Amino acid sequence: MMTRKIKLWDINVHITCHLCNGYLIDATTVTECLHTFCRSCLVKYLEENNTCPTCRIVIHQSHPLQYIGHDRTMQDIVYKLVPGLQEAEIKKQREFYYKLGMEVPGDIKGETCSAKQHLDSHRNGETKPDENSNKETSEEKQEEDNDYHRSDEQVSICLECNSSKLRGLKRKWIRCSAQATVLHLKKFIAKKLNLSSFNELDILCNEEILGKDHTLKFVVVTRWRFKV
Numbered sequence: 001m002m003t004r005k006i007k008l009w010d011i012n013v014h015i016t017c018h019l020c021n022g023y024l025i026d027a028t029t030v031t032e033c034l035h036t037f038c039r040s041c042l043v044k045y046l047e048e049n050n051t052c053p054t055c056r057i058v059i060h061q062s063h064p065l066q067y068i069g070h071d072r073t074m075q076d077i078v079y080k081l082v083p084g085l086q087e088a089e090i091k092k093q094r095e096f097y098y099k100l101g102m103e104v105p106g107d108i109k110g111e112t113c114s115a116k117q118h119l120d121s122h123r124n125g126e127t128k129p130d131e132n133s134n135k136e137t138s139e140e141k142q143e144e145d146n147d148y149h150r151s152d153e154q155v156s157i158c159l160e161c162n163s164s165k166l167r168g169l170k171r172k173w174i175r176c177s178a179q180a181t182v183l184h185l186k187k188f189i190a191k192k193l194n195l196s197s198f199n200e201l202d203i204l205c206n207e208e209i210l211g212k213d214h215t216l217k218f219v220v221v222t223r224w225r226f227k228v
């Protein structure tokens with residue numbers, strides 16, 4: 001396979017916000033014209049305006065804020081392309097809360113994470129799960145690390161089943177390393193429910209299917225932060 005190196009400089013224009021000239025943070029896209037900005041920049045701008053800052057199209061006469069949406073794909077790309085950006089953003093937010101003397105939200109605390117994440121598990125496959133599938137054998141035994149990632153930052157998740165074809169987990173509250181990925185979770189659920197393949201299920205957060213390579217930390221930072 002041929003690889004081609006591209007300079008970050010050349011793609012900067014596509015991953016920066018035209019309002020603050022910084023890299024996109026919490027990328028938010030105008031549904032009408034698909035121009036993307038940082039969420040905070042765009043929301044602030046739309047308090048006084050109802051047009052897109054880039055192309056000036058009228059987003060909506062009176063409720064422009066209802067016609068913009070979080071752009072996960074774009075934010076994923078930005079975080080992937082710009083080394084250290086995600087970490088720097090988390091650090092910045094942490095400092096912001098400290099400065100205001102406010103409690104730092106669990107998802108950016110950096111130690112034990114107390115954010116309760118609501119992930120809905122859902123499956124499309126046909127296989128009927130076996131009733132006697134509750135061998136609570138811990139998969140963590142296979143982990144190489146001696147502490148089973150317990151010293152990692154932790155996340156607490158509630159896995160709610162939203163498919164009638166699938167019974168819920170016996171224990172829907174789980175706590176695991178923030179470094180675990182959505183794929184880990186899928187494998188875990190598939191094992192618990194005796195599914196023939198983890199591809200039979202999707203994990204959703206805020207009604208959105210989560211990519212399998214996302215770490216739970218990433219999910220918390222990008223999906224949970226602005227949840228009302």
Ligand SMILES: [Zn+2]
Pocket residue numbers: 017018019020021022024025037038041042
């Ligand atoms: Zn911005």
Ligand SMILES: [Zn+2]
Pocket residue numbers: 030033034035052053054055056057
């Ligand atoms: Zn536009």
